[in-house]
Amino acid sequence: MNDEQEKAERPEEKEKHHPEPHFEIQIDRHHYTVTQKQMTGLQLRHVPNPPIGPDRDLFEVVPGGSDRKIGDEEVVEIRNGLRFFTAPAQINPGAGGPVGELRHAAAR
Numbered sequence: 001m002n003d004e005q006e007k008a009e010r011p012e013e014k015e016k017h018h019p020e021p022h023f024e025i026q027i028d029r030h031h032y033t034v035t036q037k038q039m040t041g042l043q044l045r046h047v048p049n050p051p052i053g054p055d056r057d058l059f060e061v062v063p064g065g066s067d068r069k070i071g072d073e074e075v076v077e078i079r080n081g082l083r084f085f086t087a088p089a090q091i092n093p094g095a096g097g098p099v100g101e102l103r104h105a106a107a108r
Helices: 003-009 011-015 041-045 097-107
Strands: 023-027 030-034 038-040 056-060 068-070 075-077 083-088
Touching (some): 038 041, 041 056
Parallel strands (some): 023 083
Antiparallel strands (some): 038 075, 056 068, 056 083
């Protein structure tokens, strides 16, 4: 029997495949393992459970530089050690809270 015939008769040889890559990332200081080499912002938003809602923006931590806001359609090259954080999408100083309520009451 030749090598080709032996491989054909051993189904385990056909079943062998390379394991998927695993990347360790962080989102809001929580550790996650992902297997994709590229992910969109929307896919990254669905890594945590529950997913990150539209009321928060997603940023990639850029050591020594300005952190980068990640849009839902933006593709990110995934690598070990990537860190992301979220922040409120709308920061509206003076709206609500005691100061905002006082301003609103004073306007009446």
